[in-house]
Amino acid sequence: MRxxxxxxxxxxxLVLPAxxxxxxxxxxxxxxGSPAAExxxxxxxxxxxxxxxxxAETVLADGARGPLAGGAEIPVSLPKLAxxxxxxxxxxxxxxxxxxxxxxxxxxxxxxxVCRIVSLTRTGEEEDEIHGQLQLAxxxxxxxxxxxxxxxxxxxxxxxxxxxxxTGEDLSKSIVDTEARVRSRIAxxxxxxxxxxxxxxxxxxxxxxxxxxxxxxEEIDQARSWLNEQQGRVAFSxxxxxxxxxxPGGSFLKPIEGAVGSLGAIFGGLxxxxxxxxxxxxxxxxxxxxxxxxxxxxxxxxxV
Numbered sequence: 001m002r003x004x005x006x007x008x009x010x011x012x013x014l015v016l017p018a019x020x021x022x023x024x025x026x027x028x029x030x031x032x033g034s035p036a037a038e039x040x041x042x043x044x045x046x047x048x049x050x051x052x053x054x055x056a057e058t059v060l061a062d063g064a065r066g067p068l069a070g071g072a073e074i075p076v077s078l079p080k081l082a083x084x085x086x087x088x089x090x091x092x093x094x095x096x097x098x099x100x101x102x103x104x105x106x107x108x109x110x111x112x113x114v115c116r117i118v119s120l121t122r123t124g125e126e127e128d129e130i131h132g133q134l135q136l137a138x139x140x141x142x143x144x145x146x147x148x149x150x151x152x153x154x155x156x157x158x159x160x161x162x163x164x165x166x167t168g169e170d171l172s173k174s175i176v177d178t179e180a181r182v183r184s185r186i187a188x189x190x191x192x193x194x195x196x197x198x199x200x201x202x203x204x205x206x207x208x209x210x211x212x213x214x215x216x217x218e219e220i221d222q223a224r225s226w227l228n229e230q231q232g233r234v235a236f237s238x239x240x241x242x243x244x245x246x247x248p249g250g251s252f253l254k255p256i257e258g259a260v261g262s263l264g265a266i267f268g269g270l271x272x273x274x275x276x277x278x279x280x281x282x283x284x285x286x287x288x289x290x291x292x293x294x295x296x297x298x299x300x301x302x303x304v
Contacts, residue, residue, distance in 0.1 A: 080175055081168040082233035083140060085147050086240050088163030089154045093130040093245035097122065099157045100132050100243055103150055107136050114139045115146065116236070124245070132243035143237040150241065163242070171230050178227045182220060189216045 091099065100122065107115040116137045124130035138146050144166075151161055192213045196206060 079170050080172045080230075080234045081140075082171055082230075083143060083166060083168045083237040084240075085138075085143060085237060086163060086165040086167075086242075087147065087151065087161065088242040088244070089159040090162050090244045090246050091154075091157060091159035093124070095157055095159070096130050096132050096243045096245060099154060099159060100134055100241075102153060102157075103134055103241060106146075106149065106153065107138075110138075110142070110146065114142050118238075122243075130243070130245040134241040134243075136239040136241070137236040138239050140235060140237045143239060147239060159243075160246070162244075169233075171234060175227065175230050175234075178223055178230065182223045182227065185216050185220045185223065189213060189220065192216065 089099070100120065104117055104120060107117055118135040118137055120132075120134050122130065122132040151164070154161065192209050195209050196213070199206065
């Protein structure tokens with residue numbers, strides 16, 4: 001036992017200096033048990049977060065795509081599309097007005113922030129062909145679903161859907177260019193206003209600056225008006241509903257009606273031609289008969 005203690009004593013002396021050296025180095029480096037280390041830790045974490053945020057902003061500014069270090073997706077701007085919906089329905093002429101009014105009522109029931117009536121027209125009589133049109137402005141995110149509701153109501157009224165078209169126009173570049181133009185014009189106006197406020201320069205220069213401010217303000221108003229119109233087209237889609245009356249007998253009677261109409265036009269043209277020829281021939285015939293009558297009267301006088 002004493003021999004074991006003799007061997008352990010030198011080992012303990014060797015271990016204690018090593019531990020003291022590690023503790024001293026840790027304290028000197030400010031990493032273990034130091035108030036400075038505890039105070040610096042939040043600052044370091046904040047700096048790291050700021051660096052990550054700056055990197056994310058740089059990636060977004062460069063237009064890169066893909067997930068960030070934290071796994072969040074980079075937002076990508078979607079194209080700004082202006083949609084136009086075109087539907088056509090064919091049904092009996094007497095049913096066009098009720099269906100058209102039903103569709104208008106369905107639009108008004110959605111509210112002005114979802115659907116608005118732009119125009120409503122209808123031409124023709126019940127005996128003839130009737131054409132109707134209803135033009136709506138529908139919120140773009142609701143337009144397709146509302147179009148399906150309109151088609152379902154038309155189908156319930158025994159209407160035949162003969163046309164259904166959806167077209168889109170990309171206005172992204174035009175909107176971005178207009179916004180950039182507005183910003184540049186506003187910056188120019190601010191510089192000109194600064195010149196006018198400081199009153200530095202000659203009178204002619206100040207007068208010219210005022211003219212330029214007025215011209216720039218006009219350009220800004222025009223650009224903003226055009227920008228609002230484009231944004232409105234993106235926010236609200238144009239929906240056009242066309243209604244046509246179905247002719248009884250379908251396509252069989254249409255050629256016959258066309259032929260009868262052509263014959264009427266031909267006979268009318270012939271009658272007009274005869275009238276013209278008659279109006280030209282009457283004076284000639286009157287002259288001929290007048291000369292003959294005059295000769296008969298003068299003939300006995302010449303014999304005497």
